[in-house]
Amino acid sequence: MAVPGTHPEPLRRDPAHAVIAGVCAGLAPRLGVDPLVLRIAFVAASAAGGIGLLLYVVCWALLPVGEGEPAGLLVAGSRLPRRESTMVAAGIVLLLIAVLLLLRTWGLWLSDVVVWPFLLAAAGGALIWRQSQRSEVMETPPAERARPGGGAVPRRTLRLARPSFAGAGLGTTLVLGGGLVFLWLTGALTAARDVVLAVFVVVVAIGVILTPWWLRLVRGLTEEREERIRTQERAELAAHLHDSVLQTLALMQKRADDPREVAALARRQERELRAWLNGGRSGEPRRTLAGALEAVVAEVEDDHGVPVEVVAVGDCPLDEPMEALVAAAREAVLNAVKFASRAPISVYAEVDGDRVEVFVRDRGPGFDLAAVPADRRGLRESVVGRMDRHGGQAHVHTRPGAGTEVELVLPR
Amino acid sequence: MSAPRVVLVDDHQLFRAGVRAELEGLVEVVGDAATVGEAIECIVATEPDVVLLDVQMPGGGGAEVIRGVTPRRPAVRFLALSVSDAPEDVIAIIRAGARGYVTKTISGTELADAVRRVADGDAVFSPRLAGFVLDAFAGMEGAAPAVVDPELDQLTAREREVLRHIARGYLYKEIALRLGISTKTVEAHVSAVLRKLQLSNRHELSRWAVQRGWLE
Numbered sequence: 001m002a003v004p005g006t007h008p009e010p011l012r013r014d015p016a017h018a019v020i021a022g023v024c025a026g027l028a029p030r031l032g033v034d035p036l037v038l039r040i041a042f043v044a045a046s047a048a049g050g051i052g053l054l055l056y057v058v059c060w061a062l063l064p065v066g067e068g069e070p071a072g073l074l075v076a077g078s079r080l081p082r083r084e085s086t087m088v089a090a091g092i093v094l095l096l097i098a099v100l101l102l103l104r105t106w107g108l109w110l111s112d113v114v115v116w117p118f119l120l121a122a123a124g125g126a127l128i129w130r131q132s133q134r135s136e137v138m139e140t141p142p143a144e145r146a147r148p149g150g151g152a153v154p155r156r157t158l159r160l161a162r163p164s165f166a167g168a169g170l171g172t173t174l175v176l177g178g179g180l181v182f183l184w185l186t187g188a189l190t191a192a193r194d195v196v197l198a199v200f201v202v203v204v205a206i207g208v209i210l211t212p213w214w215l216r217l218v219r220g221l222t223e224e225r226e227e228r229i230r231t232q233e234r235a236e237l238a239a240h241l242h243d244s245v246l247q248t249l250a251l252m253q254k255r256a257d258d259p260r261e262v263a264a265l266a267r268r269q270e271r272e273l274r275a276w277l278n279g280g281r282s283g284e285p286r287r288t289l290a291g292a293l294e295a296v297v298a299e300v301e302d303d304h305g306v307p308v309e310v311v312a313v314g315d316c317p318l319d320e321p322m323e324a325l326v327a328a329a330r331e332a333v334l335n336a337v338k339f340a341s342r343a344p345i346s347v348y349a350e351v352d353g354d355r356v357e358v359f360v361r362d363r364g365p366g367f368d369l370a371a372v373p374a375d376r377r378g379l380r381e382s383v384v385g386r387m388d389r390h391g392g393q394a395h396v397h398t399r400p401g402a403g404t405e406v407e408l409v410l411p412r
Numbered sequence: 413m414s415a416p417r418v419v420l421v422d423d424h425q426l427f428r429a430g431v432r433a434e435l436e437g438l439v440e441v442v443g444d445a446a447t448v449g450e451a452i453e454c455i456v457a458t459e460p461d462v463v464l465l466d467v468q469m470p471g472g473g474g475a476e477v478i479r480g481v482t483p484r485r486p487a488v489r490f491l492a493l494s495v496s497d498a499p500e501d502v503i504a505i506i507r508a509g510a511r512g513y514v515t516k517t518i519s520g521t522e523l524a525d526a527v528r529r530v531a532d533g534d535a536v537f538s539p540r541l542a543g544f545v546l547d548a549f550a551g552m553e554g555a556a557p558a559v560v561d562p563e564l565d566q567l568t569a570r571e572r573e574v575l576r577h578i579a580r581g582y583l584y585k586e587i588a589l590r591l592g593i594s595t596k597t598v599e600a601h602v603s604a605v606l607r608k609l610q611l612s613n614r615h616e617l618s619r620w621a622v623q624r625g626w627l628e
Contacts, residue, residue, distance in 0.1 A: 274497070278498070307517075309539060309540070309581070311539050311540050311542070311543035311579045312543065313543050313546045313547045313550065313579070314547065314550065344581070345581075346539055346579075346580060346581030348539070348543070348576070348579045348580040348581070350546070350576065350579075359580045361580050361581040361582070363581075405580070
C-alpha cells in the first residue's frame, strides 16, 4: 500500500460539475474550499499576466478524470505523489524567478542575454539528468520482502512502470529553447527569423493537435506495463510454488507410509519456503557466519532427517577462521545427530565485540567424557583440534543423562 | 491446581482441530474462533485463563485481538502461536501484550506446559525469541549511546545470561541448576525481560525488527 492516510482525496478533474473542464471542481474538495473561490482566483490570476490561464491548462493536461480510474488503487496511489512533486517543482521555479527579478531590479545582474537562456538550459539539463538517474535506479528494484499477509509482491510494480521520456522531452525542449533564446537575443537569429517563425507556428500547431492523443498513449502504456509486470509476478509465484511446494506434497503422499521421510520432506520444504519468503530468492547462501551456519545445518537436516534449530545473535563476514568454526560446528551437529538421533538439537551462535561463540546442544543420553576411548577421533580431531589450530577453544560439557553441549569460542 | 481454561484463535480450521486434539486432557479448551471479531466476543464471554493466539490473521491479526480484549478482560493472558518466525511479527505481538511466543511445530505436551506457565503469570520464551531479544537489545546499545531509561532500555548481565541459555536450548530448571539459582528466580528474570520488551518505548526496538526483516 502506498502510504494510506496521507492522501484522503485523490487529485482529479471533475467534469460532472465543470464550468470549463472541471479543474476547479476537482481541486476544491481536496483543498477544502468552495470551487467558486478557486474559480475567482484563477480568473484573477489570468487577468494579472496570464499565469492563471497557463496554470489552468497545465492542470487540465495533468489531472486524470475523476470517474472510472482504470487501474484502481495501485495507480492512484503511485500517481499522486508524483503530481504533488510537480506542484512543488512549479513552486520552486516561481520562487526562483521572483528572486531573479528582484536581483535584476537591484542591478545585481549580468545581462538578460546570458541569464535567461542559461536558466532555461540549466533547468532542462537538470530534468534530463534526474530522469536518467531515476531510470537507472528503477532497473534494480530493491529486494522485496514478500510474506503471506504482508502483500509485498505487487508492491514492486509501483516502483517500475513510469514513463521517463515525458520528463526527458521537456528537458530537451528547455535546453534547445535556452539555446534559441540566446541566439535570438544576441541577434544571430534575425536573418533566419521569418523561417524560424513559420516553423515555430507549424510546430506549435502540430503540438496542439497531437498532445491529447500522445498523453492518452502514455497513460495507456503505463497501465499496460503495470499489468504485464503483475502478470509476470503471478507467473513467477505460480512457477515457484509448482516447483517446490506441489512437488513436495506429491512426494509426501507417495511416502505416506514412512513418517520419518515425510517429516524430513516437510521440514526441508518449510525451510526452502521460509528462505524464499524472506527474500533469498537466489538460493545462494549468504557469505556470513549466520548464513553459513544455516547452510551446513540445512545440509545435515537433509542427510539425516533430524530437526536442528539455529538461533544467531549478530553476524559477521565469513573469513578463514570463521569457516573453520563453521566446519567444527558442523562436526558437532553431526555428532549430536549420531548419538542423540531423535532428540531436538539447538545451535546458538553469538557474535560479540571481540569474539564469536557457537553452542551445539542436544538432549540425548550424554556420555562420560573420560570414558571415551582414545581412538575415537571425531570430536577430538575435527572439533577440538580444528579450533586449536585457528586460535580458538572447544569445550565439551556432558554427563550421562544430561545431554551434551559443545562450546566453540573463537576470538575475532 | 485445576487445568487452565483455554481459547484457541486461528484462522485455519484444520490447525485448530489439531491443537484441540493434542491438548485433549492436558488443558480445558473452552472455545475457539477464526476471526478477530469472533475471537474478541468469544474471549469476553468465556473469560479463559489463556488465549492461544495466531499472529497473522485477516483483519488485523493477533495484536488486534489483544487490543480488543484487554480493556474489557484485563486478567486474560495471551500466548502467541505462529508459523511466522519473522522478527517484526514476533516482537510486535509481544509488544502488543502477549506473554510468550512458541512456534506451531511445538509438541502437545510442551504446548500444554507453556500454557500452564502463562496461566501462572510467567513468560514463555522460545530459543528463537530469546535470540531476537538479545539481538534487539544489543543493537540498541550500539546504535544509541544516550539511553532514555536505563531501567527499561537495557538488560542486566543476569538477564542476558538467562536469555542466552534459553537460546542455547536449556529448560528453565536446567538454567537454574547451571546458574545456581532457583527456577522461580529464572522465571522472574524472564518476566522482567518481557516487561522491558513491552514497556521500553524506545522506538529503536520496532525499527530494529523492521530493519532486520528487510535485511535478511
